[in-house]
Amino acid sequence: MKRSLTGPAAVSSRDTGKSEQVRNGRSLTRPWFGSLPGLGALAVLTVVACLLVACDLFPSTGGIEFPPIGSLYINYNTDTTIVDAVTLLAEGGGPLNGYTWQLASGSSYPSGTTVDPLTGVFKPTGGALSHTPTTFKMTVTAGSYSAASPAYTVRVVNYGSGPVPSAVLQQWPPGVDPSALELADAEAGKPYGASLYVLGGTPPYHWSEDVAYSTDLTTAGLTVHGTTGVVSGTPVSSVSGKTLSFRVIVTDATGKTAAFKPTYSINVR
Numbered sequence: 001m002k003r004s005l006t007g008p009a010a011v012s013s014r015d016t017g018k019s020e021q022v023r024n025g026r027s028l029t030r031p032w033f034g035s036l037p038g039l040g041a042l043a044v045l046t047v048v049a050c051l052l053v054a055c056d057l058f059p060s061t062g063g064i065e066f067p068p069i070g071s072l073y074i075n076y077n078t079d080t081t082i083v084d085a086v087t088l089l090a091e092g093g094g095p096l097n098g099y100t101w102q103l104a105s106g107s108s109y110p111s112g113t114t115v116d117p118l119t120g121v122f123k124p125t126g127g128a129l130s131h132t133p134t135t136f137k138m139t140v141t142a143g144s145y146s147a148a149s150p151a152y153t154v155r156v157v158n159y160g161s162g163p164v165p166s167a168v169l170q171q172w173p174p175g176v177d178p179s180a181l182e183l184a185d186a187e188a189g190k191p192y193g194a195s196l197y198v199l200g201g202t203p204p205y206h207w208s209e210d211v212a213y214s215t216d217l218t219t220a221g222l223t224v225h226g227t228t229g230v231v232s233g234t235p236v237s238s239v240s241g242k243t244l245s246f247r248v249i250v251t252d253a254t255g256k257t258a259a260f261k262p263t264y265s266i267n268v269r
Contacts, residue, residue, distance in 0.1 A: 064093040064140055064147035065184070069197065072122050072152055074110065075166070076131055077159040083113055083124040084167040086199045087229060088152065090120065091184045093142030094191025098228030104137035110154050119228050120195060121203045122152070131156050142193060169201030169252055172260040181262045183231070187269045188240035192222060196229045196264070201252035205229060210247040210261065217246050220268065224248055231266075239268045 067089040075082045090099045101120045103109065112129035115122050115138060133156045138149040159165075186192040198205055207229040209217050217223060222233035222244070229250070244266045250258035 063145040064099070064142060065091050066140075066147075066149050067091060068150075069152075072154045073167075074113075074129060074131070074154060074156045075159060075164045076129070076156070077164050078161055080164055081112075081129040081131070082164050082166045083122075083129060084200055085121055085123040085203050086167075087195060087197055087205075088115060088120040088122060088138065088149070089195050089197060090140050090142075090149075091194035093140075093145035093147075093193055095142035095193040095230060095232050097225045097232060098142075098230040099193070099195065100141045102139045102141075104139045104148060107136040107138075108134075109136055110134050113154075116203070119204065121205070123203050131158070143191075167200030168259055169250075169256050170199055170259040171197060171248070171250055172199075172262055181264050183264055183266050185267045185269055186222075186235045186244075188235045188237045191232070191234050192266075193230055193232045194266075196224070196231065196248060196250075198229065198250050198258055201256055201258065202254050204253055205258075206251045208249050210249050213247045213261075213263075214245055216244040220244050222266075231264075235268050241268065243267050 069086060069089055072086060073084045075084070088101065093099070098118060099120060101115050101117050103115070109115070110130040110132065112125055112127040113122065114125050120138075120140075134154050135151040136154070137151050140147055140149060183194045184192075196207065204227065207224050207226055209215070209224050211218075217231065217233075220233075220239040220242075221236040222231055224231050229248075246264055247261045248264070249261070252258070
């Protein structure tokens with residue numbers, strides 16, 4: 001995971017494996033793992049499982065990661081309440097067009113809010129909005145991969161009798177220097193996926209590659225899905241060892257165009 005956005009530390013669904021070394025001492029009369037009393041069978045099963053995963057003979061369930069996005073906000077005063085819509089981020093898992101987002105068991109949205117199951121956009125439902133800070137978690141799937149998200153924090157700000165601010169439609173989180181943004185690495189010949197960020201405005205959003213800047217994605221065999229904002233596809237072998245650079249254009253339901261167009265990059269192995 002390469003993104004560095006404001007907010008809590010990024011959470012990976014991958015388990016961290018620890019490599020172990022077996023010292024010299026094979027026996028001529030028994031298998032080498034016999035030198036590990038009580039652990040021989042376990043050691044063999046562990047090695048076989050690791051080899052199967054490395055060869056992609058069965059998928060790891062930890063292929064999806066969650067770049068941080070900072071807090072979610074509900075702002076209100078004596079007259080009105082506003083929710084800043086924002087995309088929750090995921091990458092990995094090799095989605096065809098996007099990720100599927102589902103509220104995790106035991107979690108609940110703040111009243112009057114939801115997360116779109118196909119786009120991962122946190123947004124208002126039109127119902128009465130809660131003024132109580134809370135957290136919730138999501139379960140995200142892409143193909144055969146599934147992962148639990150970190151806890152998303154919903155902050156509630158009371159502006160009293162003053163005006164309630166709303167986020168400007170933009171592609172960059174507030175407080176982050178709008179410079180190049182490096183997404184997760186890709187591997188030629190392997191499915192790739194990464195969702196892109198937008199804040200504010202009125203969902204649903206529409207996404208497209210800024211071909212006036214670059215056509216690197218199309219050339220590489222990747223696309224930005226127009227309704228989900230997910231970069232997906234399988235990079236072709238000719239881009240192995242190269243860095244793809246691209247920008248996207250995002251518009252909301254009212255036709256407004258998102259401010260700030262960061263230059264995204266993807267290193268292809």
